[in-house]
Amino acid sequence: MDRWVDPDEADPAQWRGTGPYGDLRRGAETVSVLERALRTPLPYQHEVDVHHDDVAEQFQSSDYEHARVVYNSGVDANRRIKLLTRGVLWGGGETHQRFQAQYRRPPPPTETVPFGEYTVWSRYQYGTIERTDNGLTFTENDENPDESLRELDWGTLFDPVQERLAELELVRNPTFGKYRLEELDEWEAYRTRFQYDPGAFAVDP
Template identity: 35%
Template sequence: MRVWVDPKETAAGAWGATDNDDDDPPATSPAVPVFERALSTRYPVQYTDGAYLTPMATDPNERTGGDGYARIQFNCAVDRAGTIKLTARGYRWGGDEPDMRFKSLFSREAEPTETVPFETYERWLRFQHGTVTGFEDGDAYIHFEPTDGAVEDGRERREWTALRWAVRLRLAELELIRNAPFARYRLRERDEWDAVCGTLRWKPTAFGDAAGD
């Protein structure tokens, strides 16, 4: 297994995004349907995205109970074979669980496969508990102080409904890139197409558009 995190690493940038980019990404016209944007995106593709999550999330699909805050940088990719790989790294604090910094990888294998979109995803997780300060107080950077040197990791298969909305949204983008008709069918079958489509319509970075892909 590839080592993603050096347990002795203390640099904040090795765990989560700290850059503060003041440049707004170019807007994508909401007149272009989400389905067409997905169809026009060819893989292999890779792009980055970010999210700041709060307990007062307004999206009806978000789980808020006990989750607290999170600052996440995503690396979104569909490789040449069609394997979906979503890397999430960052910090979580202010919830029922202790503060932590983490890295995780969500993936679904390429065809042929017995898995289908939006059921389960393989997740590999590595995390370390500590104390998060700074960002919530308005600082541009997050400060993390480990409570001990222990770094834990594990692998499991996660149910779609157990994932936070921010993760589900990025996975939906990648599934639409991989096979837009089937992904849309599955989202409609789950009664989630309107929520995903309505969000991606106003998301200029969806499908890597801000990078000019």
Template identity: 75%
Template structure:
């Protein structure tokens, strides 16, 4: 049987996974969220696929969707240009099933935009029907053309999982300023808690 981490475990060492900077730790201490972000060098890129099944309608601002299978490709290049590409499918409930891809960008410094302000978002989506199988999901497109849009999108209006990926990238790009902006928006404690023991964010484990 797999060994699960006890969520009430008080010893930080039981939460940690290994990372490239483990030799910098002393004893069983954990590395702070800001320090993990600061030690993440550029260029930075990682990809993760998530099958969302809890509170999907709330997270994706929908009335009825029950499933979202999405790949998040997060990156910052050597010029500190942020790019987040999301692609996936939404289905379940009474809403029309759809597949989509959205790219969010924030230009490199110097820029008039600030962390957690506005981002350029290009999106492409198509409706159809989705069938879930043992091997994943299959999408059959409806007999209509895909839709596209290009707009400036405020961080606060984004889907919750997208906000989280952007928060990670902004902390890597400028840890101190990003933390300040999150505190200003009364969001720092939320993301500090989410990232504290998450081994899949930044280039090093907790």
């Protein structure tokens, strides 16, 4: 028989009681994003291959309709951040693009801060992409590749790049990374993104 609860009881826990799913309902079985970052050992590295169809929003470009990007993310034993991206952009016209880019932040001690400036090396080449039985085939045009090395602010980076750098910054220094995201009013957004993402960090949700 269920126990009787005083209708004037002000404690929500008394009304809720217990049950087979009580802990799950209260979130006790979900490891927090900060805890997952704290438990992730160094060196940390993982790679993911993503097909983007929302190029205009994700890459701030109306020239292409599709993107396929490999993100190779890592924090080494010295807490140096490296994110290598390589991929292709196509659709929307006859000229397509393949690229490589590396985003870096030096190990501590450093004058740079999380979500501040990143050293970015990039290389772009234009040509034509065709679908074949073996996948995507890129044929380069006669122009030489464009290559650059720049310091870029966090706010200028593409959204998919920001997401992967946010994960790396939280692995590198979880508490300071969280603090900086709170300063930028972005912690809740990234906490929500990572909360149930089993591919983020080395610890499952």
